[in-house]
Amino acid sequence: MTKTIAIIIIFLIAIALGILVGPTRLDSEILQLRLSRVVLGIFAGGILAFCGCLLQGLFGNPLVEPYTLGSASGAALGASLGIFLFGAISPILAFLGSLGVGFFVYTIARIEGGLLRDRLILAGVVMSFLCSSLVMIIMVLGGRELYEILYLLMGYLGIIINATNRVMIIALIAISIGLVAFLYRYHRELDIISQGTETAAGLGIDIQKFSLVVFFSSALLVGLTVSIVGAIGFVGLIIPHVSKLLFGPKHIRNLGTSFLLGATFLLFADTLSRVITVYELPVGVVTSLVGVPFFIYLYKR
């Protein structure tokens, strides 16, 4: 209980810092910009960590997250294509990219009667490379949109919310939160499936249906998130581990605390990205700087 209160307090501190810290003085215009960043940070960080928690549970692999599975890169490819074709973010293309790459990776790792869990990561990394090359082609062809796509690749919370994209962003956030609430119903299944798919099937879980629902929904969530803030890596990897260290293995707690911790982490990372250099860095740079050593630590363990 005290731990829960502690992480809520830290979360509030992260919000406060996100609003107060920055290179310019706070006036009403800056306040509005910072508020929208904080909202996007909570939403994106929370969802990415939540998806990481879901996917690590589903696949029983501690290294799985939207980024290492390739679905974040797929979403970035879809979103870049949207910018190139329509000059605007395109959640549907991002979702299709995320889903397409996700399914491809899933198919590569699938064998009869199971899933090769190591191959999942390998396939994810390979597909990420492919997506990056395709994005490069789009950038070269696009020219003018180059800068926008660059930030999309690394993740950026500072997009300016205006009359044209406000409705869409609010809708996306609402859909995402609805999906998160819906997916919470699977906390028991996630606990059980960590003991193997046979045990899960023996206890009455319809593995195929459950995997499809979780996989499809997390691809949708990642696609929506990436289409707004870009492909931010490693939040989904680190946070579920931190959450399990703090709160134990049960998913009824971890899904919620992962969301909260992910939001907190991304807010801190965003604040840091604004003060670390004279120019704003994409927030994904900061999360990767923290995430890569963590990934190596997990892999070596």
Added chain:
Amino acid sequence: MNALEARSIQFYYDKTQIIDNISMSLSRGEFLGIIGPNGAGKSTMLRLLCGILRPKQGEIQLFGKNLHEQSQRTIAQNIAFVPQETHFALNFSVEDVVLMGRYPYKRPFQPEDQKDHTAVEHAMNAANVEQFRNRPINSLSSGERQRVVIARALAQAPRILLLDEPTSHLDLHHQHTIMELLERLNNEGISIAVVHHDLNLASLYCKNLILIHAGKIYAEGKPAGLLNKKMVREVYGIEVTILSHPEKNVPQIFL
């Protein structure tokens, strides 16, 4: 009516035939041993019986009703499956693991109630794991873990218990405790089918045996009639000595 009845079951992966036209049944109150050499199809047969695998041909009946017309949840309320060895990727407490046995009775968002906790207490008591209740599962020895998995199966309040080589990695003490536990559960009315590759253990505890060889039923019957030198020669390809157990009066095989 039998607890489980399989009729003309065929099962294959790609073109490799695993189960070739097996018909068998598990009557109520039975303690059945499924034996046979490695790769004979014993474990596959067990998975077919509890609905984890689906037969390519043939039908399985659970208390007279077609198994595959029932939901996996309903099946899990009747049949509990204990795999050979469970790997716990997450370090749940023993009590949490046993509580997972209540899954088939729970709807999403429905919290555990008194009935669930009673079932969990009963199961932990029967499998003698209450003293571990707050211990992390991975801090137990493999024998103790296997008892927890059996407790989880009992929390399902099943009428049928299917176990895949439950003693294969265990020392003498734990082999004994697990088999005694199964015998006790059987006396309380649970029908049990257990896959064994240890013929002597199967002979000591099972009332009836089914010997599967190359995907077919080679022989079935009481241990006394089934375990003989001719069978071991034909199925396992070795010569052995068979003597009667001095106290229990069942055949025991000596290499």
